[in-house]
Amino acid sequence: MNFDFSDDQREIKRTARDLLAGRSSFERVRAAAEAPAPPAYDPALISELGELGWPGIAVCEEHGGQGLGAVELGILLEELGYACAATPFLGTVLAALAIEHAGSSQQRERWLPGLASGEVRGALGSAGAIVPDAPGAAVVVLLDDDGGATVLDTAQDGVTVQTVATIDPTRASGRVSARADVGEELPGDVAAAVGRAAIAVAGELVGISQRALEMTLAYVKERKQFDIPVGAFQAVSHRCAQMLLYTESARSATYYAAWAADAEPQRLAEAAALAKAAASEAGREVTASAIQAHGGIGFTWEADVHWLYKRAQLDAAFLGGTGTHRATLARLVSTRLHTMDA
Amino acid sequence: MDLTFNDEEAAFRDELRAWLGANDAGPEPQGDEDAHYRWRRDWQRQLADARWAGVHWPSEFGGRSATLTQSAIFFEELGRSRAPLPADVLGLLLAGPTLMVWGTDAQKERLLPTILNAEEPWCQGFSEPDAGSDLAALKTRAVRDGDDWVVTGQKVWTSGAQFAKWCMLVARTDFETPKKHQGLTYFVLDMDQPGVIVRPLRQITGEAEFNELFLQEARIPDDAVVGGVGNGWKVAMTTLMNERSGLAFFLQVRLRNQLDKLIEEVAARGMLDGAGGNAIAQKLGDLHVKAEVIRLTAYRGLTAIERYGQPGPEGSLTKWMWSQANQELTQLAVDLLGDEALTADSPWSYELLRARGNSIEGGTTEVLKNIVAERVLGLPRMR
Ligand SMILES: Cc1cc2nc3c(=O)[nH]c(=O)nc-3n(C[C@H](O)[C@H](O)[C@H](O)COP(=O)(O)OP(=O)(O)OC[C@H]3O[C@@H](n4cnc5c(N)ncnc54)[C@H](O)[C@@H]3O)c2cc1C
Numbered sequence A: 001m002n003f004d005f006s007d008d009q010r011e012i013k014r015t016a017r018d019l020l021a022g023r024s025s026f027e028r029v030r031a032a033a034e035a036p037a038p039p040a041y042d043p044a045l046i047s048e049l050g051e052l053g054w055p056g057i058a059v060c061e062e063h064g065g066q067g068l069g070a071v072e073l074g075i076l077l078e079e080l081g082y083a084c085a086a087t088p089f090l091g092t093v094l095a096a097l098a099i100e101h102a103g104s105s106q107q108r109e110r111w112l113p114g115l116a117s118g119e120v121r122g123a124l125g126s127a128g129a130i131v132p133d134a135p136g137a138a139v140v141v142l143l144d145d146d147g148g149a150t151v152l153d154t155a156q157d158g159v160t161v162q163t164v165a166t167i168d169p170t171r172a173s174g175r176v177s178a179r180a181d182v183g184e185e186l187p188g189d190v191a192a193a194v195g196r197a198a199i200a201v202a203g204e205l206v207g208i209s210q211r212a213l214e215m216t217l218a219y220v221k222e223r224k225q226f227d228i229p230v231g232a233f234q235a236v237s238h239r240c241a242q243m244l245l246y247t248e249s250a251r252s253a254t255y256y257a258a259w260a261a262d263a264e265p266q267r268l269a270e271a272a273a274l275a276k277a278a279a280s281e282a283g284r285e286v287t288a289s290a291i292q293a294h295g296g297i298g299f300t301w302e303a304d305v306h307w308l309y310k311r312a313q314l315d316a317a318f319l320g321g322t323g324t325h326r327a328t329l330a331r332l333v334s335t336r337l338h339t340m341d342a
Numbered sequence B: 001m002d003l004t005f006n007d008e009e010a011a012f013r014d015e016l017r018a019w020l021g022a023n024d025a026g027p028e029p030q031g032d033e034d035a036h037y038r039w040r041r042d043w044q045r046q047l048a049d050a051r052w053a054g055v056h057w058p059s060e061f062g063g064r065s066a067t068l069t070q071s072a073i074f075f076e077e078l079g080r081s082r083a084p085l086p087a088d089v090l091g092l093l094l095a096g097p098t099l100m101v102w103g104t105d106a107q108k109e110r111l112l113p114t115i116l117n118a119e120e121p122w123c124q125g126f127s128e129p130d131a132g133s134d135l136a137a138l139k140t141r142a143v144r145d146g147d148d149w150v151v152t153g154q155k156v157w158t159s160g161a162q163f164a165k166w167c168m169l170v171a172r173t174d175f176e177t178p179k180k181h182q183g184l185t186y187f188v189l190d191m192d193q194p195g196v197i198v199r200p201l202r203q204i205t206g207e208a209e210f211n212e213l214f215l216q217e218a219r220i221p222d223d224a225v226v227g228g229v230g231n232g233w234k235v236a237m238t239t240l241m242n243e244r245s246g247l248a249f250f251l252q253v254r255l256r257n258q259l260d261k262l263i264e265e266v267a268a269r270g271m272l273d274g275a276g277g278n279a280i281a282q283k284l285g286d287l288h289v290k291a292e293v294i295r296l297t298a299y300r301g302l303t304a305i306e307r308y309g310q311p312g313p314e315g316s317l318t319k320w321m322w323s324q325a326n327q328e329l330t331q332l333a334v335d336l337l338g339d340e341a342l343t344a345d346s347p348w349s350y351e352l353l354r355a356r357g358n359s360i361e362g363g364t365t366e367v368l369k370n371i372v373a374e375r376v377l378g379l380p381r382m383r
Helices: A007-023 A026-033 A043-051 A070-083 A090-102 A105-117 A190-222 A234-263 A265-293 A295-299 A305-317 A322-341 B007-022 B033-049 B068-080 B089-102 B105-116 B232-268 B277-308 B315-342 B347-355 B365-376
Strands: A122-126 A139-143 A149-153 A159-164 A173-178 B122-125 B141-145 B148-156 B166-172 B184-190 B196-201 B210-221
Touching: A007 A043, A007 A070, A026 A305, A070 A090, A070 A190, A070 A234, A090 A105, A090 A122, A090 A139, A090 A149, A090 A190, A122 A173, A139 A173, A139 A190, A149 A173, A149 A190, A190 A234, A190 A265, A190 A305, A234 A265, A234 B365, A265 A295, A265 A305, A265 A322, A305 B315, A305 B347, B007 B068, B068 B232, B068 B277, B089 B105, B089 B122, B089 B166, B089 B232, B141 B166, B148 B166, B148 B184, B166 B232, B184 B210, B184 B232, B232 B277, B232 B315, B277 B315, B315 B347, B315 B365
Parallel strands: A122 A139, B122 B166
Antiparallel strands: A139 A149, A159 A173, B141 B148, B148 B210, B166 B184, B196 B210
């Protein structure tokens, strides 16, 4: 047993952290979010990530990707979440995941090279729900209520992407609908593809939580009231300890799920629900606590914690929140016990 | 114990209900903060004209000399009719009651009437950049100059300062005393002067309800000292007590309205039906219990004030309970109504974000718990 990143994975994480610290500082995130029609993405960042091969990190080499796995993808998303980066990355990698793991060979040939290079943008989400990165996506994997999914070319007649302004202006969101006769069915295991997508989103939530925790620690060590740093009050220090507990719980579940997705796919459904349940809770609780520990400053637009809070709220709701996934887990466990008995 | 309303209270309620049935504030303006404020101001004027604005105020000041219970009935009925809250809540619930306790006759005569009709709204200049939870550490200086005081310093998070005529200002007037709670004085500051500069601060909802307040040799006449020079801490505590118990009473009515709205929306979607509706019903029921407990606890507090002249220990609990319940309610709305509650135009997304301020404004929850531990439970202070 070795529950740790390899040297290569660590290197990916460090490189991503360094790169995003320079290219996606909070000033840049804020500039994107405060533009007249937010978000105003930085085209240089989009092309740089593309040149680095990030969008294709988990896409097989045959289709122009790097052929790495869910763990490496999770690392990148964690770092993008940590930076709260305003860039249409999530949707593209989610669409690629679904097409790679549940698409026909024709669908893979058609879409994966473009998605992997970052030249084609994608999105994935449920019909009727908010789909991150849908505006600007050339291809959308639209999940229906019956567990099926359709691959939509948004340039086609009969596909509508309606932009929706959410509380998170750092990311474009939309609702997608399509006429019944448009689009191609995704023939493979859609549930597994959605599980992989949920794990990826959990990765982003881990990064968001980590950042909110670090910003809070820095603040409460510095900010003094009653002549001592407020972090010395147990009400504050225990809150910070609780934030760590949430973050590390989400991290354990998410890293495990990312590993299982490739190494033990039979555990994917359960691991994905576990990761999304834990990470959605962590994201919401930790960012709310960050606001609280910052006092009045935390409630201002000027401070940056609210970007994390808002991103966490949207991510938590996307592809099912804590409650939905907890219920899924209880049912999965019950079924497993039942089959063991039989 | 008798939890029914007596004849007088019932008559008061019926008269109010009839009035609210015949009068309303008109449609709520959307998206324009100033227009929204004017809408609430005009509503307060309508209330004041019919002597409904400050029902518990003495009749000589335009009130009805109503009992505290009647004033509670007032807020409940206002909520029940889904009428908006009056514009100058800070004047009605904080400044007015503080002046009634500590103000001179001349101050009361001059300042109270214009609170009722929202002619001269109020703001609260307590917090400073380095004095939030530790309010007594405040540094704004007031120095005597002939018959005036000259004030220099900075306040922050001053809600409503952009509309205010008067400010409840606490400043340091004695720089020698070793104890920082001493040496503070409570003033009524006229906001309408060159030495007062208001700069809006945007909050996480995108709105700018609060402000930075820069005081650059602002002048205050000596007769605008409230409760005596050097007595500012005590006077400020009266204001804060009213903020934490009186205001919470008023806010629980909003909580109730929001909860009813959520229950209606959820029921309309059929989400409470069948066995699957049980888990959702339990969550809503939990919030119903919380809302009722806050209401009942607030009523107990009213009785305590009526009988013993001061709120009992439960007074310290209501603001804490309210902020927690409101945060839970708004998050539950997102869980139940789905991601559409996170869209920018949804009233729920505003409520979700605004609720994050509830556990910070008027004293953070951590600080309120310290107060409960030390003053109510008698536990030793940390230092
Ligand atoms: C929406 C809103 C409106 C407001 N309106 C007004 C207004 O109109 N007028 C006005 O004067 N002020 C107003 N305030 C300011 C408010 O009273 C302060 O923000 C609050 O008292 C906290 O002070 P602070 O922001 O400096 O936080 P800090 O005191 O710096 O607190 C930072 C963190 O440390 C914790 N902490 C501090 N001391 C202790 C302790 N002893 N024990 C345990 N934990 C502690 C706090 O709970 C918080 O989590 C408003 C605030 C908000 C959010």
